[in-house]
Amino acid sequence: MKSSPFIYGNTVSSQSFTNREAEVKKLFQNLTGGINTMIISPRRWGKSSLVEKVISEINKKEKSYKTVIIDLFSVSSEEEFLETFAREIIKTSSTKWQDWMKSGKDFFKKLIPQIKIGIDPVTDFSISFDWKELKKHSDEILNLPETIAQKTGIKIIICLDEFQNLSSFEDYENFEKKMRAVWQRQKLVTYCLYGSKKHMMTEIFNNSSKPFYRFGDIMMLPRINRLKWIDFICKSFKENGKQIKESDAIVIPQLMKDHSWYVQQLAHYTWNLTEKTATKTEINTALMELINANSPLYQKEIESISNTQLNLLKAVLKGEKQFTSTAVMRNYQLGTPRNVSKNKTILINSDLIQEIDGVYEFVDPAFELWFRKQYFNQSYNINQ
Ligand SMILES: Nc1ncnc2c1ncn2[C@@H]1O[C@H](COP(=O)(O)OP(=O)(O)OP(=O)(O)O)[C@@H](O)[C@H]1O
Numbered sequence: 001m002k003s004s005p006f007i008y009g010n011t012v013s014s015q016s017f018t019n020r021e022a023e024v025k026k027l028f029q030n031l032t033g034g035i036n037t038m039i040i041s042p043r044r045w046g047k048s049s050l051v052e053k054v055i056s057e058i059n060k061k062e063k064s065y066k067t068v069i070i071d072l073f074s075v076s077s078e079e080e081f082l083e084t085f086a087r088e089i090i091k092t093s094s095t096k097w098q099d100w101m102k103s104g105k106d107f108f109k110k111l112i113p114q115i116k117i118g119i120d121p122v123t124d125f126s127i128s129f130d131w132k133e134l135k136k137h138s139d140e141i142l143n144l145p146e147t148i149a150q151k152t153g154i155k156i157i158i159c160l161d162e163f164q165n166l167s168s169f170e171d172y173e174n175f176e177k178k179m180r181a182v183w184q185r186q187k188l189v190t191y192c193l194y195g196s197k198k199h200m201m202t203e204i205f206n207n208s209s210k211p212f213y214r215f216g217d218i219m220m221l222p223r224i225n226r227l228k229w230i231d232f233i234c235k236s237f238k239e240n241g242k243q244i245k246e247s248d249a250i251v252i253p254q255l256m257k258d259h260s261w262y263v264q265q266l267a268h269y270t271w272n273l274t275e276k277t278a279t280k281t282e283i284n285t286a287l288m289e290l291i292n293a294n295s296p297l298y299q300k301e302i303e304s305i306s307n308t309q310l311n312l313l314k315a316v317l318k319g320e321k322q323f324t325s326t327a328v329m330r331n332y333q334l335g336t337p338r339n340v341s342k343n344k345t346i347l348i349n350s351d352l353i354q355e356i357d358g359v360y361e362f363v364d365p366a367f368e369l370w371f372r373k374q375y376f377n378q379s380y381n382i383n384q
């Protein structure tokens with residue numbers, strides 16, 4: 001039997017990538033047109049996948065560009081960031097490691113890099129600096145891509161994933177100003193910045209008092225269109241030797257509110273349960289499995305919030321709009337209006353709820369189903 005065509009957990013830039021034609025086109029044009037772009041969306045809607053897809057297209061079609069994607073997930077200090085940044089940019093600048101060895105002499109004026117190379121230079125190449133010197137001349141690293149671009153006659157596109165991670169650095173505010181000041185002067189380098197913490201990214205890029213305000217174009221990544229999901233699910237089943245009717249396939253994105261990760265996950269579980277033709281019965285069982293698999297995580301979320309925050313979640317689930325009205329505050333035991341406002345911020349900042357057009361909703365559709373069952377005993381069985 002063929003293995004599942006549905007993928008979650010990894011980015012999906014070639015296999016399993018669907019829709020997003022408009023976003024691919026726009027990001028491609030921006031990045032090759034020198035427009036810095038920030039991508040914002042709730043968790044796991046497909047930012048990293050989109051960037052990987054566009055970068056691989058640029059690599060195929062636009063030979064005058066060098067591209068690099070740097071994941072900042074595990075970078076925890078300014079020093080580590082600067083060293084990672086320098087290393088990745090140098091590796092991008094040439095395919096020959098012999099060139100990397102010369103980069104110290106070629107590209108640095110103030111700093112003296114210590115370059116180390118192992119048996120396999122591609123995976124085992126590191127660069128480090130004297131920390132005091134690095135701190136003093138961090139501009140030189142931040143400007144390294146422009147220096148390299150000028151000297152080698154190439155253009156560079158730099159994508160920084162999990163960008164919000166930088167904001168946990170000590171003295172981030174000064175560093176943020178410095179990054180912005182150096183990067184905005186660069187003519188041959190274009191940046192794409194994105195990350196999984198939506199409220200933090202919004203704070204960095206959409207707050208007029210912050211340095212990165214108006215650094216470039218902000219792309220609010222939308223959900224993938226439901227009809228495209230149905231098409232994708234039916235086609236993937238068919239191409240791999242199984243069947244699902246459109247009228248059944250629609251249930252998958254419906255239940256998961258078109259959330260990219262969860263649509264793939266539910267489709268995957270459904271696929272695994274299906275002998276030949278998937279029906280609502282398989283989808284139902286798959287949904288149960290999906291929620292069971294995720295429930296330890298959901299349980300943990302709940303354990304990390306206070307009682308009044310939990311109550312506020314209940315009010316959100318029930319579609320309440322006026323949280324500070326006397327009736328709602330009393331019905332759900334939300335505490336004082338100050339509690340409500342504080343808790344709302346906490347739930348938003350922990351990416352549990354989001355505001356869309358003035359209405360609050362759960363960010364995570366499967367967590368919502370679990371929560372509904374847990375606290376209101378409403379089952380998530382779909383209609384047969
Ligand atoms: N264009 C797409 N077509 C099909 N599935 C997709 C697409 N984009 C994303 N997905 C699904 O969503 C999952 C999450 O995608 P990805 O990691 O790119 O999202 P993200 O927004 O970067 O997530 P995070 O917020 O955690 O960084 C993928 O593993 C895949 O299952």
Ligand SMILES: [Mg+2]
Nearest residue numbers: 047048195196
């Ligand atoms: Mg991501």
